Amino acid sequence: MTITPDDLDAAVTSVVSDLRKAANHDWSSAPGTGELNAWRTAEHLGDCLISYAGLLIARPSTPRFVCFESVADSAATPSEMLEFVTVGGGILGATLRTMAPDVRAYHPSGRADLAGFAGMGCVEALVHGEDMARGLEITLDPPRDxxxxxxxxxxxxxxxxxxxxxxxxxxxxxxxxLPGRPSRAGWQWRGAPLDG
Known part of the structure; x- marks a missing residue:
């Protein structure tokens, strides 16, 4: 099953829409991912999405990330942080739509194809969105397909x-x-194409 830029758009739109319900909360005091608060988690998410676009565009010849970091203005409100996430998703989606189908780029989880980068963007949006939602005491309801x-x-x-x-x-x-299932601590996704 492939993942498309449309799936990325749907994931980001769903997460942003649900998180908007908590835009009047203090994101700096709400838990996010790991040691990060909700505000920093949103910043990390926006950076991840833009960084993936950077990898696809630059395609470094050595196995490394592109040497930049996208950061939000320190005075950004929760609504502006959601805008940052939306922009990050839009930049990655636009990049995916303009790349040749055979493009591959570095990621530690394997030299990823376009579906892999779209999937990584979806996972980042959905799970970091969930981390923020839990800290902000709201519920996400992403598209099940x-x-x-x-x-x-x-x-x-x-x-x-x-x-x-x-x-x-x-x-x-x-x-x-999940009852009867082992812990997934240390999990990793598969960035490389499933057929290679």
Missing amino acids: VCSRVLARMFPEVDAVDIDPWTALLWATDRTD
Whole structure:
């Protein structure tokens, strides 16, 4: 199952729409991913999306990330942080739409194709969005068809039959436990194409 820029758009739009419900909260005091608060998690998410676009455009000849970091203005409000995430998703989506289908670029999870970068963007948006949502005490409700495609492409080892795709994605990224299933601590997605 492939992942497209349209899937990335849907994931980012869904996350931003749900997080907008908490735009009047103090994101600097709400937990986010790991040691980051919700504000810093949003900044990290925007940077990740733009960085993936940078990798596709620059395609460094050595295995490394492009040497820049996208940061938000320190006075940015939660609504402006959601704008930053939206812009990051738009830049990655536009980059994916303009690349030749055979383009590959470095990522530690494998030399990724366009579907791999679209999938990485979706995972970043969905799971960091979930981290922020939990800290802000709201619920995300992403499109289940996108979650299914992301699982199939990025986590081919995950058997998600008879499991809600969103719950399965949260389990695959160690955000929840599933009865009878082992911990996914130390998880990694597959950036490289499934056929190579």
